[in-house]
Amino acid sequence: MKMSLKKIAKALLITSFSSAMLMTTAHANNPPPTIKADAPNRYTVKKGDTLWDISGRYLDSPWRWKDIWATNKQIKNPNLIYPNDILILCVIQGKTLIGVDTGEGCAGIEKQLTGKVSTNAVAITSTANSVPPIPLSAIQHWLDKTIIVNPQDFNTTPYILASKTRNLITARGDKVYAKGVPLIVGQRYGIYREGELYVDPKTQDVIGLEVTQVATGLVTSTETNGVNSLQLTDSYGKEVREGDRVFVELDKAIAPVFYPTPATVTRGGMIVRVMDSISSAAKGSVVAINLGSTHGAKPGDVLTVYQKGPLIRDTKDNDTPVRLPNEQTGMVMVFNTFDQISYAYVLDSELPLNVGDQLLPPPYL
Template sequence: MRESMTKQICTWLSLLTLMLTMGFALPTFALEQEQTYIIKKGDTLWGISERFINDPYYWPNLWANNPDITNPHLIYPGDEIRIFGGRMVLVPTYPSGKVAEQQETPVTETAPAAKVKPAVVEKTTLKTGGGSEGFIHAGEKPLGIIVDSVDNRSLLTEGDTVFLKMNDPAVVSVGDTYGLYERGEKVIHPTTGESYGNMMHDLGYLQVTSLQGKIVTAKIGKVFREVERGAELYDYVPPVMEISLKKAKNELEGHILATQAEKLTQGQHDVVFVDLGLEDGLNVGNMLYITRPRTVTEKSLLTPDTQLPDDLLGAAVIIESRAKTAAALIVKSVKTIYRGDQVLSITE
């Protein structure tokens, strides 16, 4: 064994000598350069995340990994953030609860680097992947239903021709497009017990091809699952593939009402539905924190009535907003998310 290892070492030394003789350069390893940024008035965690590591959704990690940030709205001018290796660490200079001076502070860096461009959060965009995949029905009447198909099949799919029963055939024209939905489970508020209606699952869409009196014929377009007779028709909403992120105008608090496809656990890229909507001032592009109350454990040295900061679970962006509810795409999750978890609007 020892003789074999000696031969192997000699072989490596011979190869190294040959490389040096032939002029091969040995690899050099650059030391990781650290940048330091001083927070200025108007900065946000998600804006800073986008500017320095090209990931506006990194900020939940920044918050979760820094216990000094008990409230993500409260980062102060003068606080220091260190950026290295695609990571960011906050080094607060103000004690909790102290109001910092609202003044401009220059950017400082430990190594020469290009000037940092000012963050313009309003122009940050998000690729959504297609849409909400449904909505919470709040009493709206369907525009019509599928009553049959030309070949009397029970399960329908893309390309099939179907007959429709429309509530008002007089307003229907050839070429009109309608969204197809399946009525699902009832949606009950997880804390108040209030009924919000039914979950409507997006099946796809169809397009009207001909009109003969009250008989409306249509062809099914792209579908996401099998379609059956009785599928309900609503106004077609084209999928929004990209939206602009923007701060909410009001401080809003709510809960996750329902989840996509009745999943028990949620994470990044899942869609959830919240009990806030247009009537509350929640609009497409608004960002939400997802949190959960943190409780004192039995083994803790704190008293049971101690108020601990909420546990950050992730962040979401509103991709569709209706009167009382909205669909939100989870863009970052640092912990498992459940129905009933809290949501807070991002206003800063």
């Protein structure tokens, strides 16, 4: 069950040859990142900063931050940045770099790069309290208990039949009954609420079902008529309802820290949903995209959003319809991936982003 629930129904649309060529050209053409003219020589990291914000202070293309980051070889997790760290801009061996000032200025950064430090021990730094790539509060809901499953598999799992007290509202400690295949006595199971059905905006194929875990229950008994008894051990802000589904908890571990980097996906994609029931997305919004782990998408991947050019009439050519070029309208960063769908956070947007907008890895500008 665990493996089949992670498989999404059908393969998605294949992007055009020109899109693939654009991706290939973008990664082959890799000049050094452009430092902003007003980039600070020193910057003190503040609580509430994000890695994207800090990168944007120094670079015209903030996803290129790793290209100028002076990695300290004596630090495990050397890319972590913390509040009150002092970042300094240095030119070392002809390259412009940014690193954390340890008190020796750029001379200390050079020592870190070359490994010429007083100890060979590797210091281990904690991810706790480090600066996140984006505001975690904006994505927490989509990290914790929401997953994408195959709708056909979902509909074969046991369903909640009733509660012991026949109450509509249930909570931790209550007993509920689920009907379906026998569950394992003593095993913990997740209880999931059916949500949004994902449909590809171009092909109209069903490509996945979003479900949210509302509770966890411990199986206390099973009956020959297919009724399983569960004691609710945890609830997650919602009541358990008749019709909710029961299956093994899908513990999808998310890396505690990820970094914005140019995506290396195998094809282009599209926005398939704007979350939170709004019609268009802006900076700080969350969207679902039809690129998943099977296409090489991973947390931290940055993608450029392109809006389809409008169709206009050429008044100098007998009102012939002409499609204007697609225009870059924003950038998104993947933070949670499934087989063929991912959730992404909108880093920037010049115009509202909509379902159907195209996605490609960012070109090196």
